[in-house]
Amino acid sequence: MNAVAKMPKTAKERGKVAPAKLAHVVLRTPPERVGLVLDWYKKVLEAEAMFETEGFGFVSYDTEHHRVAVLGFPGIKEHVDGHAGMHHMAFTYENLGDLMHTYNRIKDEHDIRPEFCINHGPTTSMYYFDPDKNQVELQVDNIPEEKFEEYFANGEFTSNPIGIKFDPEELSARLAAGESEESLLQRPDGIPPDLNEFPAN
Ligand SMILES: [Fe+2]
The missing domain is CATH 3.30.720.120 (Signal recognition particle alu RNA binding heterodimer, srp9/1)
Incomplete structure (x- = not known):
């Protein structure tokens, strides 16, 4: 399995006309x-x-x-599991503090909890189900944009393109205790979960 060695140019950089944003x-x-x-x-x-x-x-x-x-x-x-189509939509937060704030806010105020939490390597991701079982990922980028190429070249992602699960309570507590975001966003060593551990939808 090979990761791309370089980030591809944007469509605009290639002289193409592409959407300005995902709306x-x-x-x-x-x-x-x-x-x-x-x-x-x-x-x-x-x-x-x-x-x-x-x-x-x-x-x-x-x-x-x-x-x-x-x-x-x-x-x-009604929603039926296992049909072709969209798997999830994802929203990126500015930093881990904002993601953990949101995790705690919606848990404490609304009893909304993630189904699955995983550090993919490039992102720290929490997957939720909406009331119709559409899957919504709340995430933060682990790697600054200028370090993407370096990251994808270092072999970590190629060795495990799925990720390592994490406990959001533990992550939240470590952040609150003063551990740096930079160290908490690093993917720990471990065994990746089986793909069928991902919540079905
Ligand atoms: Fe995603």
């Missing part, structure tokens, strides 16, 4: 659950409603007019 995610749910699902994203992402009406709404947490929208479709079927 939003739109989810569908039964009409009676729109409020519940929107509420979950408001709580988890510190988002606020930009527009909300019977059976439809969208929320944002920054200057984008909508980041997550939820549409109610009458007669829509």
Whole structure:
């Protein structure tokens, strides 16, 4: 298995016209659950409603007019595990302090807990399920952008491209005790979990 030795150039650097940004995610749910699902994203992402009406709404947490929208479709079927399609959406926090703050806030205030926590190497990632079992990753980058190439060349990722699981309570406590983010973001040695340990959705 080989990792790329160099970060590829951006589409723009290659002279191509590509999207300026990834804009939003739109989810569908039964009409009676729109409020519940929107509420979950408001709580988890510190988002606020930009527009909300019977059976439809969208929320944002920054200057984008909508980041997550939820549409109610009458007669829509319930989520079924194991179908092709999107596995998860991911949101990146500025630093580990913000990620751990969010972990503790949504656990303490809303009893929302991650299903699976793993240090992939490039990211420290916590996977949650929304009320419809869409999987949402909250993460922080472990490697500063200018060190990506160095990191992918050092063999750590190639030797284990899955990661090492972590206990968020322990990570949160170590951060609160004053351990540096830089050392806490380093992936510890260990055995990667089996792929089927990842929560199914
Ligand atoms: Fe991801």
